Structure formats: structure tokens, C-alpha cells
Amino acid sequence: MRFRFVWPGKTKDERLRSLLEEYLKRLSRFAHCAVTEIRESTSGDGASKVKESQRTVEALAGASAVIVLDEQGRELSSTELADEIARWEQESVKEVALVIGGPEGLGREVKSRATAQWRMSRLTFTHEMARVLIVEQLYRAYTINRGMPYQK
Numbered sequence: 316m317r318f319r320f321v322w323p324g325k326t327k328d329e330r331l332r333s334l335l336e337e338y339l340k341r342l343s344r345f346a347h348c349a350v351t352e353i354r355e356s357t358s359g360d361g362a363s364k365v366k367e368s369q370r371t372v373e374a375l376a377g378a379s380a381v382i383v384l385d386e387q388g389r390e391l392s393s394t395e396l397a398d399e400i401a402r403w404e405q406e407s408v409k410e411v412a413l414v415i416g417g418p419e420g421l422g423r424e425v426k427s428r429a430t431a432q433w434r435m436s437r438l439t440f441t442h443e444m445a446r447v448l449i450v451e452q453l454y455r456a457y458t459i460n461r462g463m464p465y466q467k
Contacts, residue, residue: 319411320412321414323416325352331443334447338451345461353367354367368424375425378411379408379410379411380410380430381428383432388432388434435449
């Protein structure tokens with residue numbers, strides 16, 4: 316299985332970038348991982364959000380499943396996420412794209428392309444922190460499924 320992470324811009328905070336790289340490295344032991352960084356919208360107007368959404372949808376071409384992280388999404392526990400991954404593997408899902416929006420959020424076009432919407436928590440995180448958290452949780456889910464001690 317392959318995970319494709321799609322988000323606007325680069326992870327600018329070097330500490331978060333370092334954590335992200337570490338968890339991507341760990342996760343890549345279990346699944347192929349690719350990061351697609353689309354061009355970030357620079358102004359807070361609606362037109363730039365629409366362009367960012369269009370670029371995101373274009374980056375999702377070919378994905379078997381598209382998961383968007385959104386505050387209105389379904390909240391999963393780590394074990395529920397592990398079960399979801401096991402189901403994907405059982406169903407031979409080829410690629411799962413996980414989409415994290417920028418500071419302006421996700422446009423309707425992106426949400427309509429989604430197979431599912433998840434939220435990390437009822438708390439609000441920066442989009443850069445959400446990147447680290449979703450990759451870490453996917454890694455944790457694999458360790459749960461493999462009976463490894465990391466998740467404890």
C-alpha cells in the first residue's frame with residue numbers, strides 16, 4: 316500500500332520538519348510514502364483558496380481513497396485507525412491520499428473528492444503540526460497491527 320500526503324507549502328518549522336521526516340522514515344518500513352506539496356495560496360481571499368483547492372484536486376488524480384482532515388470529520392482512536400489500515404490492506408487498496416489544508420482550510424472541491432473526512436481531535440492544531448500527528452498516528456497504527464511495543 317502507498318500513502319500520499321498532500322498539503323500546501325513546505326513544513327517551515329525545522330523542528331516539526333525533523334519530526335515529520337523521522338515518522339515518514341519509520342512509516343516507510345510498512346508502506347510506501349510520498350509527500351506532495353502543492354503551491355500554497357499567499358493571500359487570504361476566496362480566489363486564492365479556490366486555486367489552492369484546484370491544485371489539491373489535481374494532485375489527487377489516481378488515488379484509491381482520499382481522506383481529508385477536517386474539523387467536521389470523524390474522530391478515530393489509534394486502534395480504530397489500525398483497524399482501518401488492516402481493512403485497506405485486506406481490500407488491497409493501492410493508494411490512500413491524506414489531505415491537510417492550509418491556514419484557510421479546504422475548499423468544497425477537495426471535500427467533495429474525499430472518500431472520508433477525519434479529524435485529529437476536537438482541539439485545533441496548526442496545519443504543520445497536523446502533518447506530524449497524522450504520520451505518527453499511521454506509524455502507531457502499523458505497530459498496533461504488528462504487535463510491536465511502540466504503541467504502549
